[in-house]
Amino acid sequence: MTPCAYLSTPVRFLKMDSRPVQVGRGTRQFTGQFPVLEYSYVVSGKSYTSTRMFCRDSESFKVEWSKVDRFFHDAENGAEVVAWFAPSSPESACISIDAEFDYSLVSHTSSQCRAK
Known part of the structure; x- marks a missing residue:
């Protein structure tokens, strides 16, 4: 079995807000609301934010x-x-692994790559 580059753990949102973001160039511009979050999660019995x-x-x-x-x-x-984190640094979790905004739900993540 290949070790997981990132492990997942469920989050609890402490704060959820948004900020406007404008994307595009010239006449083709779009303004959307992008998440601004604070969340907590637990890895090996220790809580992080x-x-x-x-x-x-x-x-x-x-x-x-x-x-x-x-x-x-x-x-x-x-x-x-879920939040994702490298096994060597559970204090550095994030919601989206790549710069392409994406997120996962517990039900969609591999049980092999879930934090214990």
Whole structure:
């Protein structure tokens, strides 16, 4: 079995807000609401708090706004959203591994890559 690059653990949202983000160039611009979060999670019995959205830092990110809308809907309605973290640094969790906004629910993550 290949070790997981990231492990997942359910989050509890402590704060959920949004900020306007404008994307596009020239006449094709779109303004959307991007999540601003604070969440807690537990790894090996220890509690952590994070505000990180992306694991990989990037100057730009790619967003499918329908995913952002679905994220707000899922999070506000109690779906079990997970945070991801490298096994060597559980204090550095994030919601989206890549600079392409995406998120996962507990029910959609491999049980092999769930934190204990």
